[in-house]
Amino acid sequence: MTPRESQSAIMTRSAAERYAERHRRYTTALRNGKPDRVPIRPFVAEFTARHAGVTCQQVTHDYRLAFEAVRRTAMDYDWDAVVSNMVYCWTGLTEAIGLKYYGVPGLHVPKDVGFQYREPPEEEAWMPPEDYDALIGDPTGYLLNVWLPRVSRDVVAPGAPNTARNNLSFLSGGMAMMSYFNAFGEQNRRLREECGVVPAIAGILKAPLDILADKLRGYLGLCSDLFERRDKVRAACEALMPHLFHVALSGADPNREVPIGFWMHRSCVPLVSPDDFNEFFWPTLKPIVLELWRLGHQVLFYAEGNWDAHLETFAQLPEGSIVFHVDRTDIFRAHRVLGHKFCLSGGVPNALLSYGRPEQIRARIRQIIDGVARDGGYIMDASAIIMNDAKPDNMRVLTDFTHEYGVY
């Protein structure tokens, strides 16, 4: 064995050992157990660009650079798990299809601001109210044949005169999709084998009511519909369930070790009323979560906003079936209501990481670990995805103090 091969073997073995240790720590906590110490799994998005010394525009335009920034950040900070690429919008794909709903850094927002979603005014919603029956009749067909041509600058609807740009959008969009999505396998392998870091989640779930508000009717459109056409809203949510279940399952971890990410945007009080939550959101979400759990897949509830009003509802789910991520929910109440059944994560305000002082961060971490993590079942993270305004020194404090104070 040459010195170089020997060095490589040490590095490889070392990364493998680190991976085994971190994997054990992370998955033990996911299952509401007590590992050797509190695992750290920050949902780092554009913060990785800052750490790598590049702009939001660069990581959005070049997924290889984004992947590299994730690996480098996870290694340098010694985190247990990260999302393979939280800056998941790759301009190469979105521009190939000409998607109108992305605001891309350097194109539509300043180059140092992360990508965002555009929502048209109510009267220009991607789905007008008269389309409900078409969506209910064939959700997947509707998304492909009606919705996609509306959200794309290039795709034309079936029956409309064809264009070269339409043909090219499918060709280049398909190539971009293959290139990008296939690259995730290699990214996950490198995270595991080179960095010894666990890819934190696999797959994506959205709730029917959320997707209706988010990408079809828009929030204001949905609010009108909840007054004027409740039967259609109910039928649309029910019709979307198989499609959304299939999307979640198709990206899930085949080894059933890490959870499916469930992104919850617009269905907590006061964005919808308690009655609408109980009548629309929950009955069309719960069966999906139960079926995924029956198949062995845990779901990570990324509960954006404040879900205090709904914790008792989530507590109905089978033990271990979810992980509840805390944004603005009261983390101590979440622990009281959910902690005996489920792992929690998050709860460190992003503003603290951007504008706070080290002692404030340490105080919050101490409060969280003492209050909710004493018996395990907690994963350290900020409240929401971490963007490029988080101070590197504060991220270091988050990491080092959790390593120090989070030992069991």
Added chain:
Amino acid sequence: MAVLKPLLTETGAEPIGKLVIGTVKGDLHDIGKNLVAMMMEGAGFQVVDLGLDTQPEKFVNAVRELNPDLLGMSALLTTTMPAMGDTINALIEAGLRDRVKVMVGGAPVTQGFCDEIGADAYSPDAASAVDTALELVGAPKK
């Protein structure tokens, strides 16, 4: 509001104040801002909505030209919050800061941040934003 506005106009009631509102530079999120704008209109304010991704100069020009009682700024991202401070500084530079009360809000915004950037008021949600606005213009709460 499309339904209610003509009815409100029919009553002939004078607006109780004028609000210029917008989502700040670099931020494309406007649900919260739209909810505040609707609630303010419902409470009797005349509302001028500058939309999203609003540059500080646009806020300044609106204050200069429309002479509102209140200026409302919204942000959803911690990365765009600083644009609120930039806008207040632009108002100061233009000599207009004393002509308008500045309100701020949005998911990551706090009372501490409001105080730090020198805004006049922070509201955690749309309903309390109305109460705060009424207080700032000296109108009774509804």
